[in-house]
Amino acid sequence: LMSTSKPYAVNAVFTLKADRRDEFIEIIKDDQRLSLKDEEGIVRFVVGEDKDKENTFYLHEEYVNEDAFKKHMEMPHFKPWDDFTKTGPWAEGGEPVADFYYCTHEAGKKEPIRSGHALNAKFTIKADRRDEFLKIIKGDQEETLTKEKGSIQFVIGEDKEKDNTFYLFEQYVN
16 A cells, blocks of 8 residues: 555545535535645645535545644534534435545645536456556646646545555646
């Protein structure tokens, strides 16, 4: 598995009960804003809603390392989110699914909150195709970030517990 000195990320997806939407948005915006303002170890905190499924939300958070993520969960601005999750806000079948992984890149500078279009993907590669996949996807990442004007982020990571399970988080201006 990837070294723990690499950035640590989480991708999460969940669907809320419609009557809990406004409460969630207020809480998550505060957590996002204060995390980026007050935490040294955070790199990215992206919140998005599925374009086709109302009240289905995605989170992508990236930290300089796993310890920074653990510190995030101890911050005062994390508590309202933690409390919210314990009140049954999920629509039927919409409970959170969270994936934790180590990124393949070095930690970058803190990213501002930006609007855009994003993609979260998870897949498993056959072990004998791992090196080929990493070469191709890192090439795609480099080309995207350097040549596509609308590209904001292109994160590649490997699951912290499952070899050859990878995640992509890509964000574009539109």
